[in-house]
Amino acid sequence: MDNAVQKPLLRTLIIEDSEFDCVMLVSHLEREGFTVSWKRVETAGDMEAALEGAAWDIIFSDHQMPEFSADAALRVLQRQGLDLPFIIVSGGIGEDKAADLMKAGAHDFVFKGQLGRLLPAVRRELREAANRSARRTAEHSLRESEKRYRLLWERSPDAILVIEVSGRVAFANPAAEVLFGRSSAELAQLNASRLLALATPGGPSRVGLPWEGGRLGEHAICECTGRRRNGAELVMEVGFSEVALEGRTWHVAFVRDITQRRQAEAALAAREREFSMARAIQQRLYPQQPPPLEGYDLAGATYPADETGGDYFDYLPMSDGDLGLVVGDVSGHGMGPALIMAETRAYLRVVAINRRDAGQVLTRANQALADDLEDSDRFVTSILVRLEGPARRLAYANAGHLGGVLLDAEGQRKARLNRRGPPMGMFPGTEYVEETGPELASGDLLLLHTDGLEDAERADGERFGPEGVLGILRQHRHEPASRIVEAMHRAIVVFQAGTPQTDDLTLLVLKVR
Secondary structure, three states: OOOOOOOOEEEEEEEOOOHHHHHHHHHHHHHOOOEEEEEEEOOHHHHHHHHHHOOOOEEEEOOEOOOOEHHHHHHHHHHHOOOOOEEEEEOOOOHHHHHHHHHHOOOEEEEOOOHHHHHHHHHHHHHHHHHHHHHHHHHHHHHHHOOOHHHHHHHOOOEEEEEOOOOEEEEEOHHHHHHHOOOHHHHHOOEHHHHHHHOOOOOOOOOOOOOOOOOOOOOOEEEEEEEOOOOOEEEEEEEEEEEEEOOEEEEEEEEEEOHHHHHHHHHHHHHHHHHHHHHHHHHHHOOOOOOOOOOEEEEEEEEOOOOOOOEEEEEEEOHHHOEEEEEEEEOOOOHHHHHHHHHHHHHHHHHHOOOOOHHHHHHHHHHHHHHHOOOOOOOEEEEEEEEEOOOOEEEEEEEEOOOEEEEOOOOOEEEEEOOOOOOEOOOOOOOOOOEEOOOOOOOOEEEEEOHHHHOOEOOOOOEOHHHHHHHHHHHOOOOOHHHHHHHHHHHHHHHHOOOOOOOOEEEEEEEEO
């Protein structure tokens, strides 16, 4: 007898102009335990025909091809109205472009040279697609069941008791049997007031019913707390109503077990207290005041999207009396990135104190981070500016971060400190190189920031953008650094006009006096 485990079938549509890359992708999936039925296409027409001619479980797409692209493929898929996982597998794609594609509907992206992330992404997206399909099926079933009142009655997740005016239980649905731990026959022998009292050990011998005294009254919902037959805690929410049937008035009690809801509310309250404490701790990790720096005006701030954030800024004492100005951004936001942010801060502070070269500082910190973030989809973009204060010179190293911008006294762009390497935490062997910046002069203004500023969106989808950032910087360039920071944040808030903040905002401003 063959006891071999049958491999799951994965019906795969691959949008790729390289047959070799296509075969490599299929081979990887088969090695990971799938039986792959696949088809390769490289034009919009071929993709449309493939979608109409067969059923698919997942779609993989290269980013850019001679006659097609991932952007166009997403539009084809969306026109077809199909809910299929769409994963970009590309040899080279920029961070900004990948983010745009994810916003457009792609579910994930994987580099061709790093297929180790492919299997978790495939399994996750297949699971999510199955969940979405299950939800759609459940919603359809619910609409159908509304046409069948008897079926809804019998399958209701809430306990339903039909009660005579006298208080005797005339009918109980299956959920009532489960909730009270008694059969329908047992329930029919009880008075409703006595039944609810039984769920409250130590309470009164009976619970007053809302309609006693002549009318149902305004207080037709009550909450009872007690124990199940097995001793477990039971919290019930009971709502009462009236129904006229066959010339008689019946009372109906809808009894819902809200034990888990109350427990979840208590857990949520505890979680909110923990997040509040975590936010307070994280805020203490940020510099409370800039260091005194003769001839300069310095300020920075961060505004997290959640209770805690993944953005980071700091002032680092460096060798020979230099000062490091650093801004970083951990992918994502929330508790996980906040922990990585704290870790990054610790590494940079330890490494910077004995080194003068900004590239070496990022290189050493990256080696430690890459070990910690192995098998993770997290990474850290960062820019470190080394300031030689008395000499009025700066140098910098940029690990996949937005370029810093340096304006002169007239508000003209003097330099841009562009990215020169990948984000930290991705490749342990990366060597970051320090770049020399221009000499500083009175009135020069340096801005380092995270992408939350440029990516801030209004409800209509318009982005604040790099020109919006530069506009505010130029408009307020004659003000103190702290006022520029405040003005930038205020401008973002006004621009979004009540739209919730979706990404952390961090900026650091240096003015040369």
